Amino acid sequence: MTAIKSFFGYSISFLAIPLVMAVFIGLGSWSALLVHGTRVRISPWFSGGDVARIVDHGTYVTRIYHPVFAGIFGQRREGFVQVDWSKKAFVPAQIDERVDLAGEGTPGFRIQWNTLTDAITLTSVSPAVIGLRSHDTLSDRLVVRVNLRNASY
Amino acid sequence: MTTKVQPQLALQTPASNRAPLAFGWISSVLIAFPMLQLTGLLLLGGPEALKSFTRLRLDATLTVWLGLNGVFLAMLRSGRTNAYRRVLFVLIALSFVLTFIPNLLETRDHVAFTAGDMADCRIPFCHMVIPMVLIPAAFTKTIIFPGSLLTGFASIGSMVVLWLAGSLTLGRGWCSWVCFFGGMDEGCSHLLNRPVIKTVDRRWTYLPLAVLLMIMLVSAATLSPTYCEWLCPFKSVTEFESVTSTRVFIQTVLFASLFIGLVVVLPIVTRKRVQCALFCLMGAFQGWTNMLNIHEIRMNRDACTDCGRCVTQCPTFSLTSESVAAGGALTSCTKCGHCVDACPRNAVSFHVKGTKLFASPRLARVLFLYPAFLFLAAIGGGMMVGALLRIIRLVTTGSLI
Numbered sequence: 043m044t045a046i047k048s049f050f051g052y053s054i055s056f057l058a059i060p061l062v063m064a065v066f067i068g069l070g071s072w073s074a075l076l077v078h079g080t081r082v083r084i085s086p087w088f089s090g091g092d093v094a095r096i097v098d099h100g101t102y103v104t105r106i107y108h109p110v111f112a113g114i115f116g117q118r119r120e121g122f123v124q125v126d127w128s129k130k131a132f133v134p135a136q137i138d139e140r141v142d143l144a145g146e147g148t149p150g151f152r153i154q155w156n157t158l159t160d161a162i163t164l165t166s167v168s169p170a171v172i173g174l175r176s177h178d179t180l181s182d183r184l185v186v187r188v189n190l191r192n193a194s195y
Numbered sequence: 196m197t198t199k200v201q202p203q204l205a206l207q208t209p210a211s212n213r214a215p216l217a218f219g220w221i222s223s224v225l226i227a228f229p230m231l232q233l234t235g236l237l238l239l240g241g242p243e244a245l246k247s248f249t250r251l252r253l254d255a256t257l258t259v260w261l262g263l264n265g266v267f268l269a270m271l272r273s274g275r276t277n278a279y280r281r282v283l284f285v286l287i288a289l290s291f292v293l294t295f296i297p298n299l300l301e302t303r304d305h306v307a308f309t310a311g312d313m314a315d316c317r318i319p320f321c322h323m324v325i326p327m328v329l330i331p332a333a334f335t336k337t338i339i340f341p342g343s344l345l346t347g348f349a350s351i352g353s354m355v356v357l358w359l360a361g362s363l364t365l366g367r368g369w370c371s372w373v374c375f376f377g378g379m380d381e382g383c384s385h386l387l388n389r390p391v392i393k394t395v396d397r398r399w400t401y402l403p404l405a406v407l408l409m410i411m412l413v414s415a416a417t418l419s420p421t422y423c424e425w426l427c428p429f430k431s432v433t434e435f436e437s438v439t440s441t442r443v444f445i446q447t448v449l450f451a452s453l454f455i456g457l458v459v460v461l462p463i464v465t466r467k468r469v470q471c472a473l474f475c476l477m478g479a480f481q482g483w484t485n486m487l488n489i490h491e492i493r494m495n496r497d498a499c500t501d502c503g504r505c506v507t508q509c510p511t512f513s514l515t516s517e518s519v520a521a522g523g524a525l526t527s528c529t530k531c532g533h534c535v536d537a538c539p540r541n542a543v544s545f546h547v548k549g550t551k552l553f554a555s556p557r558l559a560r561v562l563f564l565y566p567a568f569l570f571l572a573a574i575g576g577g578m579m580v581g582a583l584l585r586i587i588r589l590v591t592t593g594s595l596i
Contacts, residue, residue, distance in 0.1 A: 044551065051549030052558075054489050058364040058566040059233075065360040066237050066573045073352030077344045082332055084316055087418050088341035114334050114415050124314075178311035185314050 086110040090124035095145055101131040106141060111192045119195045122175045128183035153186055164188060215541045216557055217274030226561060227268045234572040235260060255583040263572045276532030281381060287575035288378025290582035292432050297585055297595045299434060307437040313341040319349035322358050324423060326407060326480040330415040339418050364566040366488025367481040368530035370471055372567040373574055376429045380470045384462035384510060391464040400512045403479035410476050422476055428453035472511040482526040490563045491546050492524040492534060495553050498542035505534035505543055
């Protein structure tokens with residue numbers, strides 16, 4: 043029994059060497075396997091979540107995301123919705139858009155953003171809208187996050 | 196219960212101590228030869244990869260490759276582990292800072308990240324975040340970190356794979372062979388020859404478990420990486436959020452204070468790796484992986500005279516007189532090899548679980564050193580090459596970027 047345990051002990055110990063080599067040589071593949079295998083994603087609290095609707099304005103598009111309320115168990119009382127603007131040809135320096143959160147033809151809020159002066163105004167229409175969470179100019183898009191109350195809470 | 200640090204015990208390891216673990220020149224070269232090839236493959240890649248190297252990069256990589264293998268050969272020849280590991284570990288930590296910050300400046304023009312960088316999920320991921328993301332990942336299948344899953348610099352997927360492999364092969368040896376932050380407090384802990392604070396209450400060793408438990412629960416409840424946002428000392432030397440609000444200002448002050456206190460001042464005055472041993476949630480988490488890992492440190496009770504040298508010199512409080520009496524180290528052991536080098540009676544050795552105790556300490560040591568050094572060379576070697584290139588650029592052009 044002692045000899046068998048020793049054999050397995052040394053064998054497992056030795057196998058660590060090819061394991062380390064395999065991990066480093068195939069790191070990209072192993073990483074992809076892990077991510078795709080577990081189907082994990084970046085938390086919507088950081089990524090903004092999934093796109094709900096895209097509004098095409100010709101020279102640019104507005105992407106309206108699903109509101110984020112996800113908690114560790116169930117939903118939270120408050121969350122946010124992300125809206126971003128990215129260019130097809132160009133995004134206007136002055137954005138003025140009424141954002142329909144539910145896709146029912148009724149705007150939830152209005153965003154007026156002068157990207158040259160970075161002056162931004164949020165006008166709530168829906169009572170679910172709490173206020174502006176953040177606004178950022180990224181390399182490929184303009185992003186706004188608006189705090190919301192969870193209507194179904 | 197307290198541990199008294201006895202500076203009079205911090206003597207040079209006697210030459211006789213080296214003999215049992217040391218190899219002769221021929222054996223050392225033969226054992227080191229596969230390492231030369233394996234690290235060559237990891238650092239230089241195949242012939243196709245070499246074609247993409249500039250002459251300068253090739254020279255720097257060859258220098259680091261040969262240097263690392265020279266150190267490995269010295270480890271085998273001398274029988275000493277920690278003295279050589281420590282030098283490389285500190286160099287890797289310095290190299291990390293020297294490459295990470297210029298890389299950020301090159302890729303996004305600024306060190307401090309903005310809310311935009313977070314919204315764009317472009318924050319490099321590090322292993323310290325892993326304990327915080329596990330509970331939310333299990334329940335929500337999402338990673339609570341604004342990084343990239345697969346693409347870009349330090350993706351989440353690649354760091355998690357490396358951590359899994361590191362935990363499996365080294366256990367908490369990760370903290371002394373892989374972690375590119377650990378060398379900072381280890382370096383500071385060796386700036387003085389004698390500790391100013393000689394007694395550290397053992398109850399402090401429970402702190403990292405408390406930090407780990409609290410941070411994991413708070414991170415799960417808030418779905419945000421709490422340690423990164425409020426408590427990580429290494430933000431001070433890597434990246435932190437641009438100060439645009441009172442909250443961020445407080446966070447920044449906390450990062451700087453924790454770095455100065457836990458990574459610089461306390462390691463200097465105690466000669467211990469205070470951040471790693473007492474405040475690092477990743478370290479506390481890695482302790483559990485020691486239970487799964489095949490390698491451990493054992494004490495030969497027949498040879499041990501209970502002189503206490505290993506207990507006083509352990510940089511992470513992982514040895515107590517009780518654990519030595521029981522013949523092993525605590526689960527917090529980082530397998531740095533300090534106690535193995537320090538024991539004047541050669542009573543401490545690496546051991547492969549399941550094998551006969553002290554039957555072949557040299558074999559057990561080599562079987563641990565191989566994966567540990569491969570990890571160190573693969574992760575740290577790249578950083579050292581990067582740092583060498585930055586230094587050459589600084590000298591020749593006056594700029595790091």
